Amino acid sequence: MGELGVSGLLARLGGPARSVWAKHDRDGGGWLPLWRHLEDCAAVAGLLWDEWVPASVRGLIAGALPGGEADARALVVWLAGVHDIGKATPAFACQVDELAEVMRDQGLVMRSAAAMGPDRRLAPHGLAGQVLLGEWLEERHGWAAGRTGPFTVAVGGHHGVPPEHGQIKALYEHEELLRTPGPGGRVWRAVQGELLDACAERFGVGERLGGWGAVRLPQPVQVLLTAVVIVSDWIASNPDLFPYVPDAASCGEEDRLAAAWRGLDLPEPWQAQEPPAAVQELFAARFDLPGGARVRPVQEAAVELAREMDRPGLMVIEAPMGEGKTEAALAVAEVFATRSGAGGVFFALPTMATGNAMFPRLLDWLERLPGVRGERRSVHLAHSKAALNEDFVDLMARGGRVAAVGVDEEAGVSGRVADGRRRAGADLVAHAWLRGRKKAMLASFVAGTIDQLLFAGLKSRHLALRHLAVAGKVVVIDEAHAYDTYMSVYLDRVLSWLGAYRVPVVVLSATLPAGRRRELVAAYAGTPPEPAAGELPADDAEPDTCAYPLLTAVAPGGAPVVRRPQASGRGTAVEVERFDDGLEVLADRLEAELADGGCVLVVRNTVRRVLETARVLRERFGDGDVTVAHSAFVDVDRAEKDADLLRRFGPPGRASGRPGRRHIVVASQVAEQSLDVDFDLLVSDLCPVDLLLQRMGRLHRHQRGDGQCERPQRLRQARCLLTGTDWTTDVPAPVRGSLAVYGRYPLLRSAAVLLPHLHSQVQRPVRLPADISTLVQGAYGVAPVGPPGWKAAVEEARLQFEEYRGDQAERAAVFRLGDVGRAGRPLFGWVAAGVGDADDSRTGRAQVRDSRESLEVVVVQRRSDGSLATLPWLKPDRRGRQRGGLELPQDQVPTPLAARTAASCGLRLPLQFSYAQTMDRAIAELEQLYVPAWQGKHSPWLADQLILALDEDCQTQLAGFSLHYSPLDGLEAVRADGAGTR
Structure with missing residues (x-):
């Protein structure tokens, strides 16, 4: 922390460079100089590298640089320290008149924003910074023009989207946006060079840049560098942590950084410890084994195979239902994490319901895990309704001071924990800063839906953050047979990137077709889908393809191998x-x-x-x-x-x-x-x-x-x-x-x-289980x-089926991320023609699943007097508080308990409501029940929700359907012609 002292950038800059501004509080009038924000961001990047970035990620970046770990840390700090250099341009600085005037007084001449007109949009400060940094590397350090992009793209993409070639070309054609034409341009150029020279000296890369100019950075490394810069910028841009204090003498940098880091209080990543050598001992220590129960052969073979691999990679575990595949996956994850330096685990499941079911099992495992037990570790349940899960609510109550919209009203005040055992065990928290759709996956341990993993293969904003989240973990994919062609297009592309990141992956299935197994292995290894060593050629009629249980393992770029453990004898x-x-x-x-x-x-x-x-x-x-x-x-x-x-x-x-x-x-x-x-x-x-x-x-x-x-x-x-x-x-x-x-x-x-x-x-x-593989391979083969x-x-x-699958694959490929490019090719256009923001909403899920966008409603009851209430039959919550029949006033904000209870009654309407005309009509009718008091920040549980109000007989009409709901039978929708719910 002390290496970034108060002498810092400020001592290396003259008056014009000191006058450049970076942050402005339009409400309070406060502002932050650019030099200060660059110092803050670089300091945060250094702390993130030292205390938060998992060893596996650090190792991957270090492996691409001649000086290894020392070079990698220096590069991360430097890129964070220059990420906003594009703000030292007329196109950015002109936005706030009073701050621009201060800069004009220092000789930085610029037109007003109005005078620049719409052309100013051609120079967003990220792109401008990428161009300025590239020019500086060429002019001051002799880099070839084609070598700068893989380094500068972290600056250009730090707002979530790496620039495209056309944007770069357009900016070069409008140099006046980077520096004022004529004599005034020399001052701009001097200030830009002065800032970049000072950053190179300040952050210790001046002597390294010559050697880095010959490095061909792999694309996965470019992604991870961009992601760390984004996280650093987000933290350093939080005014609660880094107040807008323009007066350099008013606060020492060490004190400023120390206070911010204490306030953020990020849990450190998991550092896995070598598990017991005896598999029986390992399972007894981690899981509830019935008295005298022995580890099953599949479980023992999986752990042994993980230990035998030259380096962690992909393991596919195919075994019968009830054979303990989940426990095997967690044990293998522990071995893989120990050997790879992974800082956590992501467990991907088919649905929210299966994610909810896995979450307490994950917590139980964590309670017994060395390196977690007695330590503070971040845990998250990653799906759109996680805040309604009682186990997760308990963790959120322990997750820090920063408010999470829609959560803290109910969860952040109690401080309760699930039970005494958890209180005494690991300090597992749903950290406040790590909540939200773009940051949740950055927690160390995550259970969630497969969508969260598939989003890593979807062209979308801030995709680099999703890649950083999975690159530092062991990834477990459950129920692999459950994903259709559309989802598999995304899954295979994600696996190819995971292989490039050297992320250990465990795939679980009771019933996986041999062809699909080969596709998964090939996607991860980056090889054609061929039989594994010891497996017969790819003829699904061959008997060896029906071996079961079956373990298949492959390291990135390696050849797959198989193991055929015995069945447990249960049949x-x-x-x-x-x-x-x-x-x-x-x-x-x-x-x-x-x-x-x-x-x-x-x-x-x-x-x-x-x-x-x-x-x-x-x-x-x-x-x-x-x-x-x-x-x-x-x-x-x-x-x-x-x-x-x-x-x-x-x-x-x-x-x-x-x-x-x-x-x-x-x-x-x-x-x-x-x-x-x-x-x-x-x-x-x-x-x-x-x-x-x-x-x-x-x-x-x-x-x-x-x-x-x-x-x-x-x-x-x-x-x-x-x-x-x-x-x-x-x-x-x-x-x-x-x-x-x-x-x-x-x-x-x-x-x-x-x-x-x-x-x-x-x-x-x-x-x-003897016939499982024979039946599955026969049904999904070509014979x-x-x-x-x-x-x-x-x-x-x-x-007909092949035509349908081809259509699925073609539609899925529209927004699918490209494959890993060759080393040295910059990420320009990485998410071009993408979907914009992607999140775990019904729209987001529809982008990675071949399903129509469905309507989701919150179900309440309308009483005979017209008032609204929560459904009357709901049972009390864990604290014994009544939830059924709570009043939902329409002229004021409901109580937090009533609002959260109502939100917990979300319901996805049947397929009939997904067709365009019916959906439009249903939305129009539902929007007639619009309660202004529930919107915005007034009631984050209910804001922007479509409310379906049932009468006292639990019936209503919607878009030509008669709806009836009961706690015994659920929802039934019947059209006028009598057709019912599919």
Whole structure:
């Protein structure tokens, strides 16, 4: 801290250079000289480098420079110290008349902003600074013109978008924006050179610049340098930390910096420690292993393979459901972090619900992790509704003094923690400065949706920050099979950049097609998608491609290798039966199956089929014996549903409320992912075989007594009734809703590979896990499957499917980031023709997912007197505070509790409301309920939200639909013609 003393830049500058201004408070009249802001920013960059930037990032930058770590630190500090040199130009300085007049008095002649006119927009100060710095490197240090760009782009891009070649050319054609024409221009040139000379001397790079001129900076290094400069600038531009004090004598620089750094109080990155050598000891120390339980072979092999790799890279773990892949990934992450210098972990999951489910597991792991336990570390839940998650709210309450919009009203005042164990363990905080859509991923430990990772492949503003966030972590990608072609286009590009950053990555899947595995490995390694060492050629019919469980590992630029650990010995044989689609037929069958009790899971492919099925089953079995679970519940009800399912149908010893008689859960695809639930019988609509296997993973998932003797006698054999299809036709005919969701081709191939298990005379059970890979590779391979009579139908479906996938890939590529360019090629135009800002909103998610932009509303209730209130059935929160029926006054700001409770009742409207005409009409109708008192900063929980008000019968009309909501069944939307929710 002391090396940047008070003598600093000021002592090296004359009057004209001292007069250049950088910051101006239009409200308070305060201002900051340019030299002061450059000192602040350079000082912050040095502290960030020393105390916050992970070792893996420092190592990558250092590896590109001749002087290693010393050069890297000097470069970062210098670039931060010159980042705003473009403010020493007429185009910038003319903006504030009184400050421009002071500069004119020092000989820096300039026209007024009005006189410059619209041309001034051609010289934003970032671009101007890039040009000035490039000229200075050429003229003063003899750099070749083509070598300056990779260094100067950090200056040009420090406001989030690296300049494009056309912008650079246009500025060169308007030199008057950089310095006044004529004799006055000599003063400008002298001041610009004086500032840059002083910065080079002040920040210790004068002797280094000659050697750096021959360096060809790799593009990943350019990105990281730009990102560190951005973070430094943001911190140094915060007037609460660095007040606008133009008088140099009024504060010492060391005191100014020390006070700011204390105020910011950033947690340091994780420094992983070597985990125990014995894998059993490692797992016992990190996870809740049942008494006497042994580490499973997949887990042990994954850790051993991580240790055997020459350097950390990508590991794909394919193993059955319930085999502990999450724990294996965290253990591998610990090994990878120790060897790579990664400063944290990002766990990417398919949905907000799965992210919420992972978050407490991540916290539990962190509590036991050396290098975290007893230390202060930043943690974040990264999705748009994170502030409604109770675990995250507890962390936010401990996260510092800086307010986060929409959060501190409720979370920042209590200071409560989740429980005594967390109070005594690691000091995990959701740091206030690291909140927000552009900074959240910079926290050390993050659980969030896959969208946050895919955004790193989307051309958008401040993309460099997203890259810095992932470059310093181990990245874990869960449920890799769940991402379609559109998302995979982004994922593969992100993996190519992660490989270039040497970021360790762990990919998890129970059911990953061999071709997709090869694509993931190739994207990361930067090689063609070829078989791994020891794997047979890329013919999906070859038996070795069906090895399972399977570990595949590759280092950046290396050749992949595989390991084939044994299965754990846990297995289930599932008898699969074709079953008619009639609802009464289903009710009759379940009545017979449940004669002695039991728990049944019925999985439908659409919400509409869920509700239709539940309605018929309730008529037969009664309301109390049928539960509904799907995505069309308000957020708080959805979370309560998941918790209730885990409480009743979770693992033995943890679940406390398993029905003793009979019960039926009718669910949509929400039952496929991340819920550790266990049923006696499964009924499923036909779906792609990998997803069907995920559903089967909820069947006899746990041992219940010797030989499953604790299950009803007729349900001790695991069985799956496969329906949602007309099996009597020459070629199976899936129901229309399933075709709309999945497409005909994946469904027909799924049915084809299942045929050997469906023949009633020679029925062969599906053996889990033994048959998983064979079924998946068969369904997703290219070899013909199914009877000869299916051939024409399958081929027609394939052509349609390939056309659809091609369209997906083409549309996804429009805003996809380019591949890693050659070393020495500057990042000019890196995000050209991009999407602007990207965030975790419904619009942002639609950019990386092939889904229509959906309407999301906040659901409240309108009472008979016209007043608004929160939904009446909501349960109290963790503190015992009542949440149901809280008043939401329309003439004033609701209480923080009422506003937050209302916000927790967000709901995504069904697909019907995503079509343009219906969406426009729905928005127009929803905007009629506009409450001025709730807008702006008055009520950040409810500002700008679309409010859907239900009457006292929980009904309303919207855009030609009748809507009805209940806490039992969720939302049902019916058009005038009777068509229901998809």
